[in-house]
């Protein structure tokens with residue numbers, strides 16, 4: 001699929017396997033989500049624009065590449081996306097952060113919006129939307145639609161685990177968005193949870209249930 005990257009790095013795979021284990025507690029779970037976000041972010045941001053900047057080394061003056069401007073936004077989908085923000089911020093400490101609040105109705109599995117605040121000027125930023133889980137794809141697709149309605153253009157989406165159904169939906173509704181997936185799982189179950197998955201990412205990050 002064009003614009004879709006499935007991570008195959010052994011370090012990422014190992015950490016995702018640790019996340020799946022139901023005996024992994026909140027503390028380790030949070031750390032792993034943050035580490036995976038950083039490793040995936042490294043790949044997702046490989047096309048960040050650079051510009052040549054004059055630098056004086058102890059030997060001579062030279063022009064060398066540096067990240068152009070400070071026009072990046074990380075946009076977590078609340079709540080679970082929050083767990084991925086720190087990891088990406090390690091890579092781009094000056095990034096601005098937007099928030100999109102969506103929860104999935106437990107019966108219909110449809111996403112409901114409850115918050116949206118994005119950094120301006122959103123149309124000039126590289127936007128990295130983060131959410132650990134892409135299940136039916138409804139939340140991811142709606143979040144990207146909201147960002148586009150606010151003027152966002154250059155959008156990437158990064159999730160740790162995706163179901164085939166969600167990946168297909170997101171790609172179909174937003175073919176322009178580059179999608180980065182840590183692991184592509186088998187299927188959704190009757191409650192629209194990802195199998196084998198890791199359970200409810202938000203509950204495991206925040207210790208709720």
Ligand SMILES: O=P(O)(O)OC[C@H]1O[C@H](OP(=O)(O)OP(=O)(O)O)[C@H](O)[C@@H]1O
Pocket residue numbers: 077078079080081102103104105109111131132133134135136137138139140166192200201202203
């Ligand atoms: O692809 P979808 O079928 O839309 O499902 C994925 C969404 O479900 C989870 O959020 P949830 O609604 O549990 O909210 P939470 O992060 O507050 O727990 C997850 O973090 C995604 O946002």
Ligand SMILES: O=c1cc[nH]c(=O)[nH]1
Pocket residue numbers: 080133135192193194195197198199200201202
């Ligand atoms: O498997 C799933 C599906 C949606 N949201 C989650 O947190 N986990």
Ligand SMILES: [Mg+2]
Pocket residue numbers: 080200201202203
């Ligand atoms: Mg949840």
